[in-house]
Amino acid sequence: MTVSLKLYNTLTRQVEEFKPLNPPHVGMYTCGPTVHDFAHIGNLRTFIFEDLLQKVLEAEGYKVVRVMNLTDIEDKIIKKAKEKGVSLEEFTTPYELAFFEDLRKLNIKYADIYPKATEHIGGMVKYIEVLVKKGLAYVAEDGSVYFDISKFPEYGKLSQLDKREVKAGARVKADEYSKEDVQDFALWKSVDPGEVGYDSPWGRGRPGWHIECSVMSQQYLGETFDIHGGAVDLIFPHHENEIAQSEGKTGKQFSMFFVEGEHLLVNGQKMAKSLKNYFTLRDIEAKGFEPLALRYLALTAHYRDKLNFTWKSLQAAQNALNNLREEVRDWDQSKIGCAEYERRFFNAVDNDLNVPQALAILWELVKSDYPTSAKAESLLKFDKILGLKLDEYLGKPLEVPEEVQKLVDQREKVRKNKDFQKSDELRDEIKKMGYEMEDTPTGPKVKKVL
Ligand SMILES: [Zn+2]
The missing domain is CATH 3.40.50.620 (HUPs)
Incomplete structure (x- = not known):
């Protein structure tokens, strides 16, 4: 380095x-x-x-x-x-x-x-x-x-x-x-x-x-x-x-x-107990968000810029984090990373901690056409700095609970029979259980949602 x-x-x-x-x-x-x-x-x-x-x-x-x-x-x-x-x-x-x-x-x-x-x-x-x-x-x-x-x-x-x-x-x-x-x-x-x-x-x-x-x-x-x-x-x-x-x-x-x-603002205002816009990690968890979603949100603003916290921006951060995890679930890892992305990532963080730019480069890498094994190697290097614990997801397919999997299989069946109303109903039911389905050419992909 x-x-x-x-x-x-x-x-x-x-x-x-x-x-x-x-x-x-x-x-x-x-x-x-x-x-x-x-x-x-x-x-x-x-x-x-x-x-x-x-x-x-x-x-x-x-x-x-x-x-x-x-x-x-x-x-x-x-x-x-x-x-x-x-x-x-x-x-x-x-x-x-x-x-x-x-x-x-x-x-x-x-x-x-x-x-x-x-x-x-x-x-x-x-x-x-x-x-x-x-x-x-x-x-x-x-x-x-x-x-x-x-x-x-x-x-x-x-x-x-x-x-x-x-x-x-x-x-x-x-x-x-x-x-x-x-x-x-x-x-x-x-x-x-x-x-x-x-x-x-x-x-x-x-x-x-x-x-x-x-x-x-x-x-x-x-x-x-x-x-x-x-x-x-x-x-x-x-x-x-x-x-x-x-x-x-x-x-x-x-x-x-x-x-x-710099400061964090809530809805564009300075945080104060009197304004009822004063939140702790406990408040965030009580609303069902993960603490790491707050970390992700913090990564999206440069440290010398104000960060505006809203529940919507936290939800967007949680979604982005969830999506990132889903992207890497079926990656394997090799010893060779993507040198060009690594160079750009470290240039960004070395430039007065331009972490928002580094995060954008991470996403570019994720969406790139490089083999996932090479992407995985670089991603883990990046995450040593970003701290999103992606190693807990990389190469680890989602364990879908049996009752959810049953509904997914059932939905596949009715969808093939072109019963779209029933298919949509089952999709809603699956969503209520905290999972989402994406239909891909290789079959349905199940994701966890918040
Ligand atoms: Zn001091």
């Missing part, structure tokens, strides 16, 4: 050639879930994009070490756990398990390390101490510690903030805030007696959200690593703050690449 991956880098706003610091190793950090709820399909789209990136890197021969944090302490978690009257751990554990279950169902490869914020408090305190000592952070009267953005002249370089927007001296303690609030942000938040907190040189408190990612990424990947990923809404303030903390501390570049995936 040629190593020629090009990736868009938010730091430079350009598509650049990707070259790791220590080939063949690639250090990759992606911001993980805040485990206060089930992941919504927008989060899942981001996780699928990051998985595609990892799989493309691995297809190029790189050895990826991937770290993804689990935010198990932050404002919302503390509030919700308190409302429920349970400990943080009791509150977050079910959502943490659900997160891993979602990844498994979407065929997303697990990261190598999932550090938890609550298990790295000591490291965060030490890190903040260095920032205070360097004069980049200050202790407020209530014992909270803030990062002084005026002491880091490069603040805003990732999100390309206009410096005039920066409010000197203003500060924010909340974990999440809007783009309008360009202020000193909390590294350590003092807490009232009785609230969840840890001892520190500044009194009882807890870490802010942003410091987590600087500490845990650098602990496992070093002071400078190759790729930092996440969703676009993390560019500001989260990733910007991570850069300020990390580069302020080390004086070295934090991550060589920042790669952020």
